[in-house]
Amino acid sequence: MKIVNLIEKVTRFSGYVGAALSFPLIGALVYEVFSRYILGRPTLWAFEVSYMVMGAIFMLGMANTLRIGQHVNVDVMTNIMSEKTNTIIKIIGYLLFIPILIWLVFELSNYAFSAFESGERSGRSAWNPIIWPAYSTWLIGFSLLFLQVLAELIKAFSTLISYRNKRGSIYE
Structure with missing residues (x-):
């Protein structure tokens, strides 16, 4: 079960990273509200940062969840x-x-690589940042989810085998 422990260590770390991203998200949103309503100057970047960071929180937290x-x-x-x-x-x-996750990881790797290679930009605001970091986060998130599903599958098979060893047959 060393592989399961390794996968879960990585998954746990990604969950911590996702949770830690809440702080820059809160900071960006608080700054946007302050800038918009107190200074009268909305930011160009807060909308894009908020949806990208929120997406990263979600993607990095899936496997840990x-x-x-x-x-x-x-x-x-x-x-x-x-x-x-x-x-x-x-x-x-x-x-x-598992086949769905394999397909998602494959397609997201194509998206991330293509966006990196072409310098694709978001096109959603005047800031218009490059988009490959967001796509890469999606790729990392689904890759970690795939690994965690494998770990859960190993644990489930292990439970079934131990249940069989206790009872003699899994079909009792």
């Missing part, structure tokens, strides 16, 4: 099922999710 079990779950169903049944359902869900 899965690690700590805080993604949406239908407790009504899982509470009435056995641990073994819940584990099998998790395994099926993760196996179905």
Whole structure:
């Protein structure tokens, strides 16, 4: 389970980075409000910084949210099922999710590389920043989510195997 521990260490760190990004987001928004309403001079950059940083917070937090079990779950169903049944359902869900994540990581790597290579800009404000850092954050976020799904899959299989070893068969 060393690989699971390594993945979860990286995932935990990305969650901390995502949480820490709340401070620059708050600072940018407070400065924008101050600049707009007190100084009468709105910034050119606050809108773009706020949606890019908020996106980074979300993307860097996805995998950590899965690690700590805080993604949406239908407790009504899982509470009435056995641990073994819940584990099998998790395994099926993760196996179905992996191809989607592989596709997303592949496409986002193309987006990020293409934006970097072309110097693509956002086009959403007068500031018009380069967009590849945002695309790269999306790529990192979904890559970490993919790794965390693999870690969750390993843990689920491990639970199923240990359940089998205790009972003799997973089909009891």
